[in-house]
Amino acid sequence: MAEITIKDVASLAGVSAATASRVLSGNPATSPGARARVAAAITELDYRPNAQARALRSTRSDSIGLLVSDVRNPFFADLAHTVEQAALSEGYVTLLGNANERKEQQDRYLDTLISRRVDGIIVAPLGDGSGSIASLIEREIPTVFVDRTVDGIDVPSVTTDSEAGIRQAVEHLSSVGHTRIGYISGPQATSTGRERFAAFTSAVADTGLSQDPELVYFGDFQAASGSAGVHALLDLDEPPTALLAADSLMAVGALAILHKRGLRIGTDIAMIAFDDVEWFALLNPALSVISHSVEDMGRLAVEMLLQVIAGGTPESVVLPSELIIRASSSSPISPSAGLRPRKN
Amino acid sequence: MAEITIKDVASLAGVSAATASRVLSGNPATSPGARARVAAAITELDYRPNAQARALRSTRSDSIGLLVSDVRNPFFADLAHTVEQAALSEGYVTLLGNANERKEQQDRYLDTLISRRVDGIIVAPLGDGSGSIASLIEREIPTVFVDRTVDGIDVPSVTTDSEAGIRQAVEHLSSVGHTRIGYISGPQATSTGRERFAAFTSAVADTGLSQDPELVYFGDFQAASGSAGVHALLDLDEPPTALLAADSLMAVGALAILHKRGLRIGTDIAMIAFDDVEWFALLNPALSVISHSVEDMGRLAVEMLLQVIAGGTPESVVLPSELIIRASSSSPISPSAGLRPRKN
DNA sequence: TGTGTTCATGGAATCGTTTCCATGGAATCG
DNA sequence: CGATTCCATGGAAACGATTCCATGAACACA
DSSP, X not given: OOOOOHHHHHHHHTSOHHHHHHHHTTOSOSOHHHHHHHHHXXXXXXXXXXXXXXXXXXXXOSEEEEEESOTTSHHHHHHHHHHHXXXXXXXXXXXXXXXXXXXHHHHHHHHHHHHXXXXXXXXXXXXXXXXXXHHHHHTTOOEEEESOOOTTOOOOEEEEOHHHHHHHHHHXXXXXXXXXXXXXXXXTTSHHHHHHHHHHHHHHHHHTOOOOGGGEEEOOSSHHHHHHHHHHHHTSSSOOSEEEESSHHHHHHHHHHHHHTTOOBTTTBEEEEESOOGGGGGSSSOOEEEEOOHHHHHHHHHHHHHHHHTTOOOOOEEEOOEEEOOHHHHSOOOTTXXXXXXXX | OOOOOHHHHHHHHTSOHHHHHHHHTTOSOSOHHHHHHHHHHHHHHTOOOOHHHHHHHHSOOSEEEEEESOTXXXXXXXXXXXXXXXXXXXXXXXXXXXXXTOHHHHHHHHHHHHHTTOSEEEEOOXXXXXXXXXXXXXXXXXXXXXXXXXXTOOOOEEEEOHXXXXXXXXXXXXXXXXXXXXXXXXXXXXXXXXHHXXXXXXXXXXXXXXXXXXXXXXXXXXXXXXXXXXXXXXXXXXXXXXXXXXXHHHHHHHHHHHHHTTOOBTTTBEEEEESOOGGGGGSSSOOEEEEOOHHHHHXXXXXXXXXXXTTOOOOOEEEOXXXXXXXXXXXXXXXXXXXXXXXX
C-alpha cells in the first residue's frame, strides 16, 4: 500500500537519497559499489520512481500531447500511431485528445495539456488563433501543427499540398468527359477545408468546367455530412456526374448513400476521395484517391517538435499529394449519368 | 517565461497561498471578497495550476492509461475514442499506448503508466500474467481489461462472447453448402485468439464439417498475416470454399489477396469477418460480419474503472456478438468453388 | 462586559524527487 | 611528507501545490 520511495531504496542500499538519485539518473559521480547496491535495492523493492515528483523538480514531464479531431478517422488513427511510436522511442509518452471538430473541446483539451505541463504539443488545429491556441503561443509551449495551420499563428507545421492533388483530380475527371463535378467540402474553419475548396474552385475554373455554386456542399469532415452531401447534390435539378470528397470519412458517408440509392460507382457516377485508406483499393470498383503520406507527416511532426523543445525553430514542411487513379473514376462518362434515378 | 504559481495569484489578490488554494478547490471556508479577488487575479495572470504539483500532494493524477494493440485497427480506434470521451467527461485525460501485439512493448508501456501514477489503467492485455501485469496487480493499481483477459489474473473485464457469433457463422456457412471453411486465427497469446479458435473448432465439429487442421492458419491480428493466411489456405491441395477471419485487420489483408488472385468474393469464395467496421457494408459484395458493440465496451470499461478507483469491485461483463449476413457469404456454394484457379 | 462560538485566514509541513553545496577521505604531485 | 586536487557522499533547499493547525476578528448570548 505504502508508496516505495527513493528513501526506502536508499536506506536499503545503505546510502543517502541523493546518491540513490544519482545512480538512477546515471550521474557519473557514483562509486561502483553504490551503483550495485542501489540497483539491487531497486529490483528488490520493485521501485518505480514517481514521475510526478520528478517532473515537478526538473520541469520536464517527458510527455507530449497529441490533439486530433477524431481517431476514428483512419488518417488520424495512422497519425496517432506513428506519433505515439516515434515519441515513445524518444522516451516520451503521448496524451491523446479528440476535439471532434469542435472548438470548445479543442480549447478544453489544450487547457488540460497546459496544466499537465506536457513538454510539447502536436495539434491538428481548428478555428482561428483565439482561445487556448493563443495561450499556447504566449506561454511559449513547444507546439507543432500537423495537417492544418492557423492563419496568423507562426508555428512550425507539417502539412500537405492539397492543391496539386485536387488539380490532378479535376483535370482527370475532365479528361474522361465530366463537366459537372460535385464537391463535398470540409469545414471552412479548418485550413485544409479552405485550401482544398480554393484548389477545387480554381481548378474547375481553369479547366473550364461548371462553376455552379450548387455543386459544392459544405460538410464537416465527418461521415454523416458526406451522406447529407450526396443527398443534396443528387437532388439538384442538374446533378453532378462525378463527386470529389475532401476527406475519407465524408467519402465513406457518400459511398453508403450512393449504394443505398442504387447508383453504380464508376459507371453511373465517378468518385474520388482525398486521403488514401488501405481498403479503398479493396472496394469494387476500387476508389480513386488523392494520396499523401501520413507516416512522413507523423514522423516529421515528432522530429520537429523535439527540435522546438530543444530550442530550435525548424522550417515548416509541405508534403506532396498525388492522384491515384482507380476504377471508380476511370470510365468515360456514362450516357445515363446525370439523370436522376427517381425519374427513370 | 517564469512560471506563474499560486503564490503570484495569492499576492496579487492580497491573500495567502492557502486561501488561494481554497478558492481554487471550491472550499467553502472563503469569504466572497477573497473569492472575487482571487478569481480576478487568476484571469488577470492567466494562471494554470501545475497538475504535477497537485498530483504529488494529493496522490491522484486525474489521468488514466489506455493500452491497446494498435489504434490503426478500427476496433481499437473506436474504443480509444469512446474511452477518451467518457474519461474526459469525468475529468480524466487519457494516455494512449500501442503495444503492437508485442509483450515487451506492453510491459514497457505499463511500466511508464505505473511511473506516471495514473489513477487507473484500461488494457487489452496480451500474454500471460507475467511481467508488468503482475506489478499492476501487486500494487493494486485500478485496472480493467477490455476485449481480452489473462488467465489466472482476477481483474474486472469487459469482453465479447465470441462463441455465439462464431457458431452462427459456421452454421450459416454450412447451411449454404460449405464443408471446408478456412479459418484465419488470431494469436494464441491472446484470450480472444484462443477463445475464437476454440469456438471455431467446436462449431465445425458439431456441424459435421471438415476438421482438417490445415484449414486453420495462425495469424497475429494484423493485416499482413491475413494476406499470408489466404495464400497458405488457397495453396492447399483442397482449398476451402469459405473463409472466416478472426478480426477486421486480417480480413482486410485477406480481401486484398483474394482480389489480387482474381477470386470473386461471394461467388468463388465466401468470406466472413469478426468485428464490424462501418465500411465493410460498403464493399461490393458487402461483407458478412460478426458484430459486437464497441461503444458499449468502451463506456462500460470507463464506468467500471471509475468504480474500481472508488474502491468497488464491479462484476465483469460479457457482451453478445451476432452474425450479420450480407452478400459475401449468402450465395450457395458455387460449382467452381474449391478448384484452384491456377489449375483451370 | 465577559465568555464562548464561528469562521476566514496565514504559517508551516508535506508529497518524492533533483541538485546545489559542503565535507572529508583518498590519491597525486612537488 | 605536506599541500593540492579529485571525487564520492550526505544534508538541505527547492519545485508548486494542498491541508492541518493555530490565530484572531467578529459576533452572539447571558
